[in-house]
Amino acid sequence: MAAPKKGRNASAQSRPGRSLALILIAIAALTGGMFASGNTTPRLGIDLAGGTSITLTAQNEPGQPNAINKTNMDTAVDIMNRRVNGLGVSEAEVQTQGSDNIIVNIPRGTNSKQAREQVGTTAKLYFRPVLATDVSGAKASATPSPSASSSSSAKTGDKASPSASSSAKPSASATTQGRAVTDALKAGSSPSASSSPSASASSSASPSASASTDPATAKLQAEYATIDCTDKAVRAKAGTGVKPTEPTVACGQDKNSAGQWQKYILGPAEVAGTDIKKAGAVFDTQSAAGWKVTMDFTSGGSKKFAAITGKLAQNQPPQNQFAIVLDGQVVSDPSVAQSLSGSAEISGSFTQTEAQDLANMLKYGALPLTFHESSVTTVTAALGGEQLHAGLIAGAIGLALVVLYLVIYYRGLSVIAIASLGVSAILTYVLMALLGPAIGFALNLPAVCGAIVAIGITADSFIVFFERIRDEIREGRSLRPAVERAWPRARRTILVSDFVSFLAAAVLFIVTVGKVQGFAFTLGLTTVLDVVVVFFFTKPLMTIMARRKFFAEGHSWSGLDPKRLGAKPPLRRTRRASAPVDTKEA
Structure with missing residues (x-):
């Protein structure tokens, strides 16, 4: 039974190009769709594009003390969303906050006075x-x-x-x-x-x-x-x-x-x-x-x-x-x-x-709610631009430090890590650009923060895989067997780590409102992409590189030099000698 298993593993190891081709085709298709749709940049939220944020608080009508409920609030959001987007503002955001507040975010380029009049009146x-x-x-x-x-x-x-x-x-x-x-x-x-x-x-x-x-x-x-x-x-x-x-x-x-x-x-x-x-x-x-x-x-x-x-x-x-x-x-x-x-x-x-839908319109067309304008905040694009600029600088510094660490510590392996980071960045950008018109995703400052945090999550996956490979080399194995033996253990660790991150992002997305959801959504998206990149790009690329002389022979700059790693003598398949039998005393 051992021989067929070995054959199957050898067959799987010899075709890493299929996984690489699959992810490259996916990147090409998504990028082509982005340019074909004309949405080549992510849609910006109100904190980056500037605009007006209106907070409306619901009030009960006389004789209707229980009018403020989830059904009425959701219907009010639908009507307000239809009104404000009827002004030609397809990027407007209308959402509930708490049990009696509705937040209306209107990007710049809109008559804020007209929008305030539209969203604040009861539907007719x-x-x-x-x-x-x-x-x-x-x-x-x-x-x-x-x-x-x-x-x-x-x-x-x-x-x-x-x-x-x-x-x-x-x-x-x-x-x-x-x-x-x-x-x-x-x-x-x-x-x-x-x-x-x-x-x-x-x-x-x-x-x-x-x-x-x-x-x-x-x-x-x-x-x-x-x-x-x-x-x-x-x-x-x-x-x-x-x-x-x-x-x-x-x-x-x-x-x-x-x-x-x-x-x-x-x-x-x-x-x-x-x-x-x-x-x-x-x-x-x-x-x-x-x-x-x-x-x-x-x-x-x-x-x-x-x-x-x-x-x-x-x-x-x-x-x-x-x-x-x-x-x-x-x-x-x-x-x-x-x-x-x-x-x-x-x-x-x-x-x-x-x-x-028609029944809801008939029942709640004239809402049993009135709304009090609690606050109106004007966000300038200049302020959001400055914050974005500072965030991008922080992200660039963090990315540079990660790359510097990878180059110094992993040497040749850093090429694989940097290429994987590049693929992850391309997928993240393209998906953000496509999700704007598709589901209304808007890139705000918390979302940018989530993307920056994702750099560390993605780099951590590479480090786990590389360290498993180095452990196998320390045990005296050559590179190609070390890669295949290290992968199952690294895969399990990566999946558990990413599952915890995704679960945290999902819970945060469900229990929060407003801009914090942007952070949670971006964190969850990049966590899923980390799994995709590691499975379909990093592992196949590592398998291909293990066949190259530079890595396979453990060049001093490959990051896999057995001497620098303190490797044991190469393992050999020898029959274990029988242990001496001690004579037992009576």
């Missing part, structure tokens, strides 16, 4: 009737006429009904059967069922409507014709700053049209988010129609909802739909088949996540 949720809609979401080539054809296409949206079975699906010709947009706006608060479909559909309706169009309606129609909902900046402004009693133009994403953006003309708000008593996502087990959203209204909200749905149910699509508008953006636009009151359901091929 309204139900508005849909007057016209276009699934394309892009601006039209010409201003639409005030006839019903101004809505270029009808949308097959979600359905609102007291039961999953009652629904009305819009037809392709829906826009020619409803009222003219101008007439709908003149009707007041909502589309009226008394409008004559034939009058709006006739060709003679357009001139008369156009002639009587008031300036406000003409402005609204012009905005609808030119708005481009595919533009993120345009979407962020659409529907904001409009009074609930006024019609508006808004944008929303159509999940039934491969996620295309859709533009709307919406009537004045009929129901507010505060009129919803509760909402939830449930699975329809009776008809197996999938997930749906249920809503219960207050007594006043029930009356309002019954009035508007009664009017909408008599209209043709898309004017039988109402839009659920959160902070100016349409999050859903179900159609109505009959008057609804008290409670209602929204169904429409929801996934569980979509149903739960």
Whole structure:
């Protein structure tokens, strides 16, 4: 059995080039992805890039002493994140701190006053009737006429009904059967069922409507014709700053049209988010129609909802739909088949996540929380740059001392250690650059500190391996057998050490918030990379170098000179002599 084992080991030792090729291919692929994506530098945090840090403290509303809870705080973070990033600040960070604080970090280049106004106000949720809609979401080539054809296409949206079975699906010709947009706006608060479909559909309706169009309606129609909902900046402004009693133009994403953006003309708000008593996502087990959203209204909200749905149910699509508008953006636009009151359901091929998200928006769109601005701190890029400069100098000094120690103590082996450090540094930099847009990782000062600490962790792994090899040489073994015998023992020590470091980083990441998480994340990332580099680069490279004469014969500058290490005479395979047998006395 000994011979086959030896053969297998020899086969494994003779192919270290595979591991080296694998890690080099991985480095090339990651580097190519970095340049292809255009993200060639790590994303900087607020302490390095500069910006504004806002601390908001939640306060209970009168009569709701238990409103400050994890669910409400998480929902507030989601809404604030959507608001601040709607300003075009994709690098903004919104996170909870403790049980009642929310920290908003906004990098420089943003209107901090506008951002403070956006994140500090309670979210506004309204139900508005849909007057016209276009699934394309892009601006039209010409201003639409005030006839019903101004809505270029009808949308097959979600359905609102007291039961999953009652629904009305819009037809392709829906826009020619409803009222003219101008007439709908003149009707007041909502589309009226008394409008004559034939009058709006006739060709003679357009001139008369156009002639009587008031300036406000003409402005609204012009905005609808030119708005481009595919533009993120345009979407962020659409529907904001409009009074609930006024019609508006808004944008929303159509999940039934491969996620295309859709533009709307919406009537004045009929129901507010505060009129919803509760909402939830449930699975329809009776008809197996999938997930749906249920809503219960207050007594006043029930009356309002019954009035508007009664009017909408008599209209043709898309004017039988109402839009659920959160902070100016349409999050859903179900159609109505009959008057609804008290409670209602929204169904429409929801996934569980979509149903739960919509239910959360309905339930917490108007949050039962107000926020007090506890502090606002402005961080200048110059201050962060100075700190980064000092940190990089400290890191460079530490790295230089490590390299100097390796060269003096390990001599030729230091080439392997320095090359491994270089590979680890390249992988760390590339991954940081890629993780910025991928998961929102931002390089802050604590993260830089974590990367500097990782230099010592990585160097420690090399030292453990080298010392194991030198111990085997001291026992009288030649270099190649010494490398293979030392590796299992060194591997076990390295894995235990790195596991402890990774566990500490993971615990620190979980129990802390803010910038300390950046330190923990970087420490954990570099610890994992240390294992990868040692297994796929350092060990294979050491195996290849052991075949070179300079190292194999123990050159005085190789760091593996048997004489300098005080090695024993070479081990030889000889049969152990039998020990003399002492005569036992009686």
